[in-house]
Amino acid sequence: MTSTVRIDSWLWAVRLYKTRSMATTACRGGHVRVNGERVKAAYPVKVGDEVRVREHGFDRIVEVARLATKRVGAQVAAECLVDRTPPPPPREEVALAPMRDRGAGRPTKRERRDLEKLRGRELPED
Incomplete structure (x- = not known):
């Protein structure tokens, strides 16, 4: 068995x-880091390396425990x-963006001011 595998x-x-190919594209886009540095798709990863993968705006941090060259089942992958x-x-800390009902049309002046106030951007009074 080899001591390194392509990331x-x-x-x-x-x-x-x-x-x-999705993994290669993520590496090309800079969404994959190994031990803190951005890597290319051919970067050799070894046991003990820390891999950070950017997914949906959050970093997923994993440590390489075992090398695998072929796709394995979910239990073996774990x-x-x-x-x-x-x-x-927690859900409460994540601010929810105000949404309008579909087909409700453009907001009125009062609704627009209320939306801006909710977003924290006060508009100057007319």
Whole structure:
């Protein structure tokens, strides 16, 4: 068995990405970091490396526990990595954006002012 594996191949093998080309694209886009540095798809990863994958605006932090070159089942994939991702913030802390009902038309002047006040941007009085 080899002591290193390409990062895109490992990400695909442990099921962090659905396809290897998606893993390669993420590496190209700078969404994958190994030990704090952005890496290319061919970067060799070894046991003990910390891998950060940017997903939906949050970092997923995993540690390489075992190398895999071929895609493996979900149970085996879970053994190949140690998930060190902190828990997401509670729902209450995440501010919800105000939404208008579909087909409600443009907001009135009063509704627009209320929306701006809710967003924290006070408009100068006319």
